[in-house]
Amino acid sequence: MKTHVKALVVGGGAVGNGIAYHLAKAGWDTMLVERDELTSGSTWHAAGLLPLFNMGYATTHIHKYSVDFYKSLEAETGLNAGFAVVGNLRMAQCAERMDEYMLYSSVAETAGVYHEFLTPAQxxxxxxxxxxxxxVGALYHPQDGYINPADVTQAMAKGARQHGVTIERKVQVDGYKWTGSEWIVSCTRMVEQGGNxxxxxxxxxxxxxxxVTATGNHAQRTARLLGIKIPAIPVEHQFIVTEPDPMLVEYRKNNPEHPVLRDxxxxxxxxxxxxxxxxxxxxKGAPARFEYSVPDSFRADLFPLDLERIEAEYMSMIHRLPSSEVVGLKDDFNGPICYTPDGNPLVGPVPGLRNMWIAEGFSFGITAAGGTGYYLAQMMVNGEAEIDMASLDPRRYGNWMTTEYAARKNEECYDHVFILHHPxxxxxxxxxxxxxPVYDRQKALGAQFGQVNGWERPIYYGPLNAPEDFDHKSRSFRRGGWWQYAVDEAKAIRETAGLIDATAFTKHVVKGPGATAFLDWFTCNTLPKVGRINLTYALTPAGTTRTEYTIVRNGENDYYLVSAGAWTAYDADYLRKCAEDKAPEFGYIEIHDVTTQWGxxxxxxxxxxxxxxxxIKDEFPETALSNKRFPWLSARRIELGMCPVNAIRVAYTGELGWELHHPIEMQRYLWDLLLKAGEKHGMKLVGARAQNWLRQEKSYRAFGNELGRDASPLEAALDRFVDLKKDFQGKQAMLDIGIRSKCCTLLIDGPADTDPWGKEALLLDGVKIGRLTSGGYSVAFGKQIGMGYVRPDLAEVGTKLKVRMNLELWDAVVVEDSPFDPSNARIRVDG
Incomplete structure (x- = not known):
């Protein structure tokens, strides 16, 4: 048996074999170990469905690759993967469900996924x-269907062996040790005794x-061995098999198989x-299982069936397929399927560890196995995948995440598989x-909250006397009940003033003798002078955008970095690993995550x-906030009442404004102080949705939307924030990439009741030439607005395009960057 390899894959289900296959195909010496038999985990009892339907851009690409890949396996390996290309019919009982399908249709169009719409009569x-x-209708994918999970796994395993992979069964991993250059993986040979x-x-x-770990239901054991947290916990999923249906048997004598049906x-x-x-x-009510570990006695086992729990769904099947009422039950399955709190798997590098990768938490593992292997292999071999995989990154959850949180959210995620997935x-x-600290004050003032990285943040402020179900009813694929409130908030920012809670921002202190040299290499813009700030980007080694930072320079070697609130652990891990790598060259560097210390x-x-x-408390209060003493893009320590504040003169909304970074323990005091002062000046409380619209009027790119690991800062049209005179990580790779597509802002003459969500396809003469990455409503222009990527030659101001919304094509025109106040006169105004 081999004892030295380039890559070791732990876990022999569909996902593990898909990864081993693609790593070996990419030229890496690869080995796979499995504690039992291949497919003995969740793979063996999976239903084997291959739904192309997904609202996420990256996951849609992963699913599409899998479906195409599985169709090619027999020609390569000689093994039939058991793919029944019968199609997939996703039915809709209401108009709002059709709205969901219409939004999905545009996502599918951007990824090249073929689909059709059918009427009830058809x-x-x-x-x-x-x-x-x-x-009321249905969405139909004629190119997918279902597959035999064991057959496709064995076909991938054979293909992996053909590419040189060594596969060892009955090998359990007991420990991992990093030597500084390689992993030593401790193993035990497993034997069967009495069925165990x-x-x-x-x-x-x-x-x-x-x-790479792909350990499925055993993810919690893997987490303990690695000393990390993995919010992948299984939930019971049951399905039943009926006896033959006489009417179905008769129908099939002269007709092809039904598509997979989804009501x-x-x-x-x-x-x-x-x-x-x-x-x-x-x-509803499917419980999480194995919250801490899988019992040693649990192999290819199942849980008892709970028919009462699925009675409503069973009766609904009889309603939809009346012929099934007379057939009995033949078999039943109730097994563990892994979930994560947001439903996306965890694919990518492990925080804090070198050369350790996980592929865990797959609730649709058969569908994702091939595509996960393909894109993860790209990340490992090439440094990045061709699509942005951040939405699947394991570091999207921080150490605040607990077992209880993951279990309850995973149960919710299971229950929400078929709910209306409103944007x-x-x-x-x-x-x-x-x-x-001000959460209760905000709630009392009508705040409706969203969640980012576990933080509660106001997304808009609704009516104080709203019914209990107001927030629920406001959700829609069109303009929900919240829309007018967001409009009023956006207008207040433009006309008087608004106050936004941005406490969830990620904040790091970087200091020490090596801090300046490190950050100069780590980011692409010129570092600010002491007391000033700069917007800048950390690049991946592949030359694409890894993180956006606002850098405040407090001292010669003392910096305060602000980045997106959703990505605290993601940013911290990359920052620290890069600093560790460069410390021998640049000198001692301290990095502190101070996110929870500052509101x-x-x-x-x-x-x-x-x-x-x-x-403000100042010797000369009348000039303390003037351009002379507090210019745009500068930072100062000021006192607001009794609260010390690190104030930054910058505003994500494109108006005169400041970010007020304050000690978290003084937040309630500062909140009350600002609300009282703002009363006579027309200040309004503003949530994240209005802010998102306003930043698009200024063409401010957002990380996770316009900015990501599939485009460089130059492709994002951020040339002014790239200093090509200096050397920085990813510079040459960025230049080698060139401009494959370019970011632009568009004003849209869309439907009267719908705004774009940032998922829509952009077309020219009926041909897809790009996609939106953000969308919303512009109070300044009285129409829809969006940002997105198009062919470079189409990013010129005045280019007329079409955007698909509600299945129809609507006029869109490329406008100049920062169509609202392009000269930034409102931001720089003196007083």
Whole structure:
């Protein structure tokens, strides 16, 4: 058996084999170990469905690659992967579900996923066993279907072996040790005794430069061995198999197999199985299992079926397929399927560890296995994938995440598989958890909260006397009940002033003798002078955008970095690893995550200076906030009442404004002080949704939208923040990439009741030439606005394009960057 490899994959399910295959195909010497038999985890009892439907851009690409890849496996390996390309019919009982499908349609178009829309009559004509009179339509994917999980896993395993992968079964990993250049992986040979797997006396080590874990239900054991947290915990999923349906058997004598049927409003999928039906419900009350570990005795085992829990879904199947009422149950399955709090798997590098990668938390593991292997191999071999994988990055969860949080959110995620996935959706489980000190004050003033990285933050302020279900009813694929409130908030910023809680911002202190040299190499813009700030970007080695920072220089070697609130652990890990790598060259560097030590209020609008002047304590208060003493893009320590504040003159909304970074323990005092001072100046409380619209009027790019690991700062049209006279990480790679596509801002003459969400396709002469990455409504222009990427030649001001919304094409025109106040006169105004 091999004891030294380039890459070791731990876990022999579909995901592990997909990764091993693609690493070996990319030229890496790869080995896979599995504690039992291949497919003995969740793979063996998976239903094997391959839904292309997904609202996420990266996940859509992953699923599409898998479907295409599985169709090629037999030609390569000689093994039939068991792919039944029967199609997938996703039915809708209501107009709002069709709104969801129409938004998905645009996402699918950006990724090249073919789909069709069908009427109830067309469904009934093709599949007469269906009851369709109470449906409003359906989305149909004719190119997907279902696959035999064991067959596709074995086919990938054979393909992996053909590319040189060594696969060892009955090998359990017991420990990991990093030597500074490779991993020493401690293993035990497992033997079967009385139906159980037990460890033998045979112990050995495998040395690997890189390790990938794909341990499925055993993710919590993996987490303990690595000393990390992995919010991947299984939830029970049951499905039942019926006896043959006589009417189905008769129908199939002259007709092809039904597509996989999904009645999303009834929360189930159904497919044919040997003349009968398989029903897979996503019911309420499915419990999390194995929150801490999988029992040693649990192998290819199942849980007892709970038919009462799925009674409503079972009766709904009978309603939709009346012929199934007379058939009995033939078999049942209730097994563990891993979930994560947001439903996306965890794919990428492990925080704090070198050359350690995880691929855990797959609730649709068969669908994602091929694509995960393909894109993760790109990340490991090339440094980055061709698509931005940040939405799947394991570092999107910080150390605040606990077992209890993950278990409850994963149960919610299971229950929400088939709910309407509104873009403005805010799920309620395990909330509120992380709250700023002013949370209760905000709630009392009508704040409706969203969640970012566990933090509660106001997304808009609704009516004080709203009914309890107001927030729920406000959610929509069109303009929800919250829309007018966000409009009023955006207008206040433009006309008077607004106060925004930005406490969730990620904040790091970087200091020490090596800090200046390190940050100069780490970021692409010129470092600011002491007392000034700069917007800058950290690049990946591949030349794309890794993180956006506002850098405040407090001293010669003392810096305060502010970045996106959703990505604290993500930013911290990259920052620290890069600093560790460069410390021998640049000298001692300290890095401190101070996110929870500092609250942030952003005050912006024409009256912002007047409001702060009411409460500032200064020897010359009348000039303390003037351009001379406090110019744009500078930082000063000031006192507001009794609160010391690190104030930064910058505003994400494009108005005169300041970010007020304050000690978190003084937040309630400062909040009350500002609200009282703002009363006579028309100040309004403002949430994240209005802020998102306003930043688009200024063409301010957002990380996770316009900025990501699939585009460089030059492609994001941020040339003014790139200093090509200096050397920095990723510079040459960025130049080698060139300009493949370019970011631009568009004004849109769209439908009267719908704004873009940043998922829509952009077209020219009926051909897709780009996509939106952000969208919303512009109060300044009275129409929809969006930002996105198009072919470089189409990013010129005045270019007329079309954007697809609600299946229709609407006029869009490329406008200059910062279409609102392009000269920044309002930001620089003196007083």
């Amino acid at each position: 469904m009934k004509e093709r599949w007469p066993l269906l009851r369709t009179e109470d449906l 797997l037990i460890g033998s006396e045979e112990k050995f080590e495998i040395r690997a430069e890189h390790v 999303a409003d009834a929360k189930w999928y159904v497919r044919e199985e040997r003349g009968g039906w398989i029903l897979g419900p996503y019911e 403005d959706e805010e799920r309620e489980a395990a909330r509120p958890l992380r709250t700023a 942030v209020f952003a005050i912006a609008g024409p009256n912002a200076r007047k409001i702060l002047a009411e409460v």
